[in-house]
Structure formats: C-alpha cells, structure tokens
Amino acid sequence: MSFLDKPQPLWWRKALFQIHLWIGLFAGLYAIIIGISGSILVFKQELAALSYPHLMRAPHPERPERADLFAVMESARVAYPDFRLSGGYLPGLGSENVLIYMQGSRERDLFVMADASDGRLLGALELESTWLHWISDLHFHLLLGLPGYVVNATGAGLLLLLSLTGLVLWWPGIRRWTHALKVDFRRSWRRINFDLHSAAGFYTLAFVVMWSISGIYFVFPKQVAAVVNVFSSVEGGRDPEIHVKAQRRSADLSAVLGQAMRNFPTCRLAGVYLGEDANHPITVFMARGRRSDFTQMDYVYFHPESGRQLAVWHSGVNPTLGSAFVFWLAPLHFGINWGLGIKTLWALLGLSLPALAVTGALMYWNRYLGRRWKRLRSAAPKAESTVP
Known part of the structure; x- marks a missing residue:
C-alpha cells in the first residue's frame, strides 16, 4: 500500500488530518474575516466613489486636466492649518480628482480633494470616520492596532499550513483523483459539502498560498526577502531603504x-510623498503607464532639505527571479492593477476563504460534533428516567 494508490489508511496521513483539522478550527474565524474584508477592499475605489461622490467623482470630467499639483498642495496647507501636508496625488490614484493626503494629531488623517481641471478645493474627508477605513483596519490590523499586524501574519502562516496539509489530504489515490475535482450534486448534502470543500480547496490553492505568503511578507518583509535571497537575489524587487540626515524639510x-519631470520626460507625474519626517526622502512617483499602475512606476527620491536627487527605483523592472518574486507579492495580493474583470475574479476568490471555513466546520459537525450531540441528547432522557 502506498500514498499514490490508497493514502487514507496511512498513519501519517491520519496524523496530518488532525493537524489540518485543529488548525482549521483555530483559523476558521480568521479566514472568514480576512476573506470577506479583502473581497470588499478590492473595490475600495469604486465603493468610495459611491459613498462620497461629491469628493471622489470629477465635477467636470469633460474638462482637460490643468491643475498644478504643487499649487493644490499649497492651497490645502493654507485651508487646513491644523494638519501636516504629507503627500499629493493626481487623478487615477484613488480618485478622479486631485487627492491631497494630510496628517493631524492623534492619528487623524485627512483626504483633501480638488478639481483636476482648475485646482479648486472640493472638500475634505476624515479617514477615521469612514466605513471603508473600518474595513481596512479590520483587514490589516484586525482592529487591534499595531499588534494586529503580528496576529495577521500568524493567521497567514496558519492559512499556509492549511493549504499545504490540505493538498496532501486532498489526494484520493491514483484511480480516483479526477473525482476529487468535481462536485456531485446528486449525492447527500453531507457528501456535497465534502466535495465542495475538496474541490474549492484544490482550485483556489495557488491563490491562498500566494495570499498567505504575501500576508507574511507585509509584516516581515526583511525576513522573507532574506529567505528568498538565499536562492536568488532580491535586488531590484523592493524599494530601496534610504536614510538621510537633515535638520528640516525645507x-x-x-x-x-519640476526636476523629476525634466529627468523623466517619457513618464507622467503621478504624485509625491513627503516622508514621515526630515530623516526620510521625498518620493516623487513618475508613471511609465497608467497612474494607477504601481507595477509600472518610477520612484524618484530627493533629499528633504537640499532637494538633491538621491536615487531612482524602477518599479516592475526585475532582473532576477528573486526580485520578481518579492515584487509581485503586493500587486498579486490586492489584484487592483488590471481592471474590473480581475478585481471581480479576486473578490470571488477571496470569498473562497470563508466558504472553505464554513464547509470545513460542517464536515467537523458531520463527522464528530453532530454524532456527539445526538448521543448527549439520547442520554439525557435515560438519565432523567433513572432519577427516583
């Protein structure tokens, strides 16, 4: 008897099933939360436009784009003096309008919108007060603040273990492996539930593994990159860490x-990020393609005090397999760079996580909890009849 022919009786497969079962019980709620919230966030830009059309929708879409990014940022600085200017982004990066990102005290963030045709300020949106911010916080922090990042990475690790153990458990034997790819709706609901769990787990395996690895990478990027670097250089696949010493951002x-646009005449200005403080460079985003596509973006770094150009990172230009691997983890995780069709596919695939959690829980009920519940219910009348 071998694993290829008939794996079910093998002792180590039974042990692996127990590991898969208990990891699933612990990670089930996490899979439901992360799957549903992630599927919603795929359409974050569209949902924001529906929720706040007066800010996200262009008031004059028929007019050409003439707003000057620097002038709009200065207008926002004057209009909201209690907030610190943090960045500015031209239409395509989260909004049909010019978007100015500002930070205030007590972790208050503000999005200021401006008409792309003339630079007129349209209003502001405090991020913490929006329902989409709550969904984002749930997905990235599990509503636990910074410690939620570590919990999220732990959950991603459990999902990775579930995927790998599930692949081994999925294998039914060389003669029946094609049956494990289908759902027979003529069978009992218990069997249909089993088939759904098995088939859905197989077809979504690559995506769940990708989401798991990228989820770990977002929390521990240096550690994951170090592991990948053992096999292939990651140089070029990650934005460089640039540390500067400056007295102030002046x-x-x-x-x-203007310097960035002159130095990269074949690109379009997409936005600018001023950095957290004077020890971080100013980053100018120059789009080689669409402004919304960060897989085709040049990051140009400038000294925050002197304005001298420090470095350039050509996002999406990956000279090695290792650099391509770490680079594509983020774009593939979110799936927002390739149009509405891919977004819809990613959202549906994200819902496979709660579907697998629910079908797995039903399998546990059918195999163990349901039988135990019936025994307890049948034992209760007998216990009552013995009472004098």
Missing part, C-alpha cells in the same frame, strides 16, 4: 517636482 517642492 526643499523647494515645486523645484523637486
């Missing part, structure tokens, strides 16, 4: 933006 932002 660079002429208008001159910085």
